Amino acid sequence: MSLFDWFANRQKSGPISKERQEREIADGLWSKCEACGVLTYTKDLQANQMVCPDCGHHIRVYSDERIRQLIDPNTWLPTDTGLVATDPLKFRDRKTYSDRLRDMQEKTKLLDSVQTGVGRLDGLPVALGVMDFRFMGGSMGSVVGEKLTRLIERATRERLPVIIVCASGGARMQEGLLSLMQMAKISGALQRLQTAKLLYIPVLTHPTTGGVTASFAMLGDVILAEPKATIGFAGRRVVEQTLREKLPEDFQTAEYLLQHGFVDAIVPRTQLKPTLARLIRLHQPVAAASTLSVHLPEVRPLSITTSD
Numbered sequence: 001m002s003l004f005d006w007f008a009n010r011q012k013s014g015p016i017s018k019e020r021q022e023r024e025i026a027d028g029l030w031s032k033c034e035a036c037g038v039l040t041y042t043k044d045l046q047a048n049q050m051v052c053p054d055c056g057h058h059i060r061v062y063s064d065e066r067i068r069q070l071i072d073p074n075t076w077l078p079t080d081t082g083l084v085a086t087d088p089l090k091f092r093d094r095k096t097y098s099d100r101l102r103d104m105q106e107k108t109k110l111l112d113s114v115q116t117g118v119g120r121l122d123g124l125p126v127a128l129g130v131m132d133f134r135f136m137g138g139s140m141g142s143v144v145g146e147k148l149t150r151l152i153e154r155a156t157r158e159r160l161p162v163i164i165v166c167a168s169g170g171a172r173m174q175e176g177l178l179s180l181m182q183m184a185k186i187s188g189a190l191q192r193l194q195t196a197k198l199l200y201i202p203v204l205t206h207p208t209t210g211g212v213t214a215s216f217a218m219l220g221d222v223i224l225a226e227p228k229a230t231i232g233f234a235g236r237r238v239v240e241q242t243l244r245e246k247l248p249e250d251f252q253t254a255e256y257l258l259q260h261g262f263v264d265a266i267v268p269r270t271q272l273k274p275t276l277a278r279l280i281r282l283h284q285p286v287a288a289a290s291t292l293s294v295h296l297p298e299v300r301p302l303s304i305t306t307s308d
Contacts, residue, residue: 033057049269058226058269060206063115063132066165070128070273071119078117080150085112085143089176097174100136108134112143113168116151118160122277127155129164131212138168140212141175145182148216152189152200161199161280162190166217170210183215190219199283201276204231204254204263218262222279224272225254225263 030039035057045052049069050059061069067076084101091097105111113135118127129148131138148164155162171179193200202220206229213233217223225231232239232252240247250256257263267275 031059034059051269056227056268058206058228060133060167062134063110063130063165066130067115067117067119067128069269070121070163070165070276072121072123075120076117077119078115079154080116080147081111083111083143083147085141085175087174088178089174091174091176100174104135108132110135112141112147113138114144114147116147118154121163121280122273124277124280125160126276126280127151127158127160127162129162131165131167133167133169133207136172138212139170139172139179140168140182140210141172141179142182144172145179145185148186149182149189152186152193156189156193156196156198159196159198159284161201161284162193163201163203163276164216165203165205166208166212167205168208168210168212170212180211183211186216187219190216194221197284199280201279203267203272203276204229206230209233209235221283222265223263224265224267224275225257226269226272227254227266229254231257231263 028042031042031045032039033052033055036052036055038052038054040053045059050061050065051057052059087097087101089097110132113133114129114131116127116129118125120126121128129151131144152162154160171183173179190200199222200220201222201224202217204217204223204225206226208217208229208231210233213231217231230252231254234242236247236252239251248256254263254266258266265275
């Protein structure tokens with residue numbers, strides 16, 4: 001049912017009570033834009049890739065939805081799904097790190113804050129990593145570093161382009177130095193990918209900060225960002241206190257970074273998949289065509305549940 005048909009039916013059935021309207025919002029039939037406050041029929045919003053049709057605000061999406069938006073149906077093959085973080089430092093704040101991991105795993109149904117795999121993007125084979133901000137703020141620990149490094153190494157062997165969708169608060173403090181080591185490990189893998197003359201595209205989404213920004217998020221051949229995404233290393237207040245001056249209002253936004261040459265393009269989410277496909281075809285059309293049938297046969301479909 002279209003939005004117009006829905007309103008037409010409601011006009012026939014009389015005015016909507018406040019209680020009924022609140023119930024329908026609570027049931028997920030309607031979604032309220034956090035930027036402009038406009039209500040949008042949830043199915044229409046999902047069809048528009050969770051971009052508000054009224055103001056263009058990009059509502060945060062997580063790894064399952066992001067994979068569905070970018071990868072062709074029935075072509076997603078996840079990799080390294082069994083890697084689980086341990087607690088080598090026996091870290092404890094208000095609760096132990098082991099308990100935090102267990103809580104996050106139960107809440108998100110993920111083992112850590114990144115999903116990796118191979119699949120087809122507009123028919124082109126790609127290696128894709130997607131960070132998930134729900135899992136401890138998308139923080140980068142040993143599992144994130146290992147999964148992304150293995151993904152990049154596989155792409156190097158099989159001559160696949162690499163895309164990493166970044167969304168992170170930075171390195172995971174509960175793993176201390178082990179977390180910081182992942183910056184160098186991933187960067188080293190990317191250097192070998194570059195030596196093999198293969199394409200790497202990071203997509204910076206809201207937010208991309210800390211050690212992720214300081215490493216693989218800024219090492220792409222072409223760096224893309226979503227509109228109005230927060231991208232930076234240290235927080236705004238820390239930078240202002242360090243420099244002892246007031247920063248521009250749009251500081252650490254995708255638009256500010258584009259103006260100052262830190263990103264190459266700002267791409268709306270609705271145009272991200274065709275933009276990535278065009279960049280891949282321009283960069284390595286022969287490799288993309290030759291590996292299509294060799295490395296990616298028909299594989300199991302992406303296992304994601306959707307609400308009707």
